[in-house]
Amino acid sequence: MNETxxxxxxxxxxxxxxxxxxxxxxxxxxxxxxxIKVISSSVNPIDVKTRMGLGFVAKNxxxxxxxxxxxxxxxxxxxxxxxxxxxxxxxxxxAMAGFAHSPGCYSTHVHANQSELIxxxxxxxxxxxxxxxxxxxxxxxLQKLMHHKDKPLFINASTGGVGHLAIQIAKMLDFDVVALxxxxxxxxxxxxxxxxxxxxxxxxxAQHNCSLLDLVGGECGLQLLEHIKKGNSxxxxxxxxxxxxxxxxxxxxxxxxxxVVSANRADLKALYSAYQTGEIRVHEDKTFCLDDISGAHSYxxxxxxxxxxxxxx
Numbered sequence: 371m372n373e374t375x376x377x378x379x380x381x382x383x384x385x386x387x388x389x390x391x392x393x394x395x396x397x398x399x400x401x402x403x404x405x406i407k408v409i410s411s412s413v414n415p416i417d418v419k420t421r422m423g424l425g426f427v428a429k430n431x432x433x434x435x436x437x438x439x440x441x442x443x444x445x446x447x448x449x450x451x452x453x454x455x456x457x458x459x460x461x462x463x464x465a466m467a468g469f470a471h472s473p474g475c476y477s478t479h480v481h482a483n484q485s486e487l488i489x490x491x492x493x494x495x496x497x498x499x500x501x502x503x504x505x506x507x508x509x510x511x512l513q514k515l516m517h518h519k520d521k522p523l524f525i526n527a528s529t530g531g532v533g534h535l536a537i538q539i540a541k542m543l544d545f546d547v548v549a550l551x552x553x554x555x556x557x558x559x560x561x562x563x564x565x566x567x568x569x570x571x572x573x574x575x576a577q578h579n580c581s582l583l584d585l586v587g588g589e590c591g592l593q594l595l596e597h598i599k600k601g602n603s604x605x606x607x608x609x610x611x612x613x614x615x616x617x618x619x620x621x622x623x624x625x626x627x628x629x630v631v632s633a634n635r636a637d638l639k640a641l642y643s644a645y646q647t648g649e650i651r652v653h654e655d656k657t658f659c660l661d662d663i664s665g666a667h668s669y670x671x672x673x674x675x676x677x678x679x680x681x682x683x
Contacts, residue, residue, distance in 0.1 A: 378476035378663045379438035383423030383431075386667040392436055396479055401453040403481045406445040406463060408683040410496035411475045413666050414441065414503050414531065420473070421667065425609055427470050440475035440681075441466050443482065444490070444499040454484045462494065463487040464642070466502040466633050476663055478683050486633040490642060497654040498645070500531065500678030505641045505650075507631040508536035511583055511605045512543060514627060518581045518603050519545050524572070526550040526594065527585035529558050529676040532607065536583055537564050538650040539641075548580075550594075558653055558676045573597060587611035592618055595626075605629055653677030 378391045399405055417439050419425045431437045444464050450457055457463065465487035468474055490498065511532075515523060523540055527533040528549035540547045541564070549559055554566045569590075572578070577599045584591045587608030592615065595604065600623030606615040612628035619626030644650045657680045658666035666679050 373479070375477055375479035376660070377438045377474060377478075378440070378660065379436055379474075380421055381434065381436050383421065383428065386421070386664040386671065388421060389439075389664045389667060391661075397481070399449055399451050399481065401451040402483050402485070403451045404447055404454055404457055404463070404484055404487060405449045406443060406465075406480045406482060406487075407448050408443055408445040408475065408478055408480055409462075410444045410499040410683065411440050411660075411681040412442045412500040412502075412504075412531070413670050413679040413681065415670070416503075417441070417473070417476075418667055418670055419610070427473065430471050438474035438476065440473055440477070441469050442499045442502040443467050443475045443480050444494065444496060445480065445683075448479070451484075457484055457487065457489060461489050462492045464490050464494075464498055464502055464638070466506055466631070466638070469503065469631065469633055476660065476681065478660070485635060488635060488638050488642060495654075496657070496682055497652045497678065497680050500652040500654065500680055501535070501641055501645060502638065503631060504531040504678065505535050505539075506634065506637055507532045507607060507629065508539050509637050509641055510631055510634070511607060511629050512536065512540055512545070514605050514629065515545075515581050515583065515603060516543070519543075521602070522546045522548050522578070522580045523583060524548045524550050524567070524578070524580050524594075525583045525585065526590065528564075528566075529553065529556050530585060531678045532585050534558060534562065534653055534677050535650060536585070537562050539644070540583075542644060542649045556676065561653075583607075584615065587615055591615050595619055595622055595624060598622070598624055600624060654680050656680070657682055
């Protein structure tokens with residue numbers, strides 16, 4: 371008997387109510403792939419933007435076609451392809467699967483290439499799914515700033531999914547971290563034991579001799595650039611405003627680059643090792659069931675969440 375999976379995504383771009391699910395027969399397992407029964411996933415801003423029809427992933431959707439969503443997965447291996455040798459049936463794994471153009475982790479089952487995943491302990495909490503895309507984004511962005519640890523590193527959107535992980539990773543890597551936040555007294559920032567500065571205070575200084583990990587972009591990112599001394603470095607993550615941010619930075623004599631996260635097994639192993647030792651943790655704001663994925667998206671769009679929104683299958 372053919373197994374089926376329930377997968378959530380969109381036929382038409384729109385608000386959270388556009389999310390729907392389809393039932394489909396599990397496809398043939400390629401030689402390098404692993405079939406995973408999903409325990410949990412998480413919501414990332416790119417999921418919301420894609421659902422709305424924004425960004426580079428949405429451009430690949432054919433009219434009227436169904437586009438599955440979601441990149442994070444924590445689950446149990448159900449079967450492996452013939453060329454998979456280091457992952458076994460019954461093991462638990464985490465992965466950022468299908469990034470960027472084959473999302474589909476809002477599902478009961480996922481196929482992931484063995485190069486995307488690592489084995490983790492069976493005892494892990496479902497929140498560990500939130501370590502994948504957000505953690506890899508933070509890790510890879512910070513690697514681009516490793517030669518600038520002699521000056522403060524400001525991180526905006528510091529209570530968000532990437533932001534709260536970036537603060538912890540940066541501290542672990544011995545950066546002098548300052549969290550930029552509109553909610554400077556937030557309890558998550560207090561728990562992270564990080565120096566905090568409000569945006570107004572940042573703007574009060576004409577120029578800061580600092581690096582910036584920009585997780586907001588847009589008008590906020592552009593305004594921050596005006597208060598950074600020339601010769602400093604900025605990494606900007608939001609793809610929608612990357613080009614305008616880099617152009618503006620160049621005009622101000624600031625070194626700037628964007629980032630598109632990539633699946634990297636070594637990076638994910640490093641993150642998991644730090645997670646196991648307690649050097650970094652995933653803050654779980656709220657958990658939704660897979661069949662309430664629209665509720666999870668609506669909750670993210672309200673803008674009051676912090677850390678990660680987890681989805682359980």
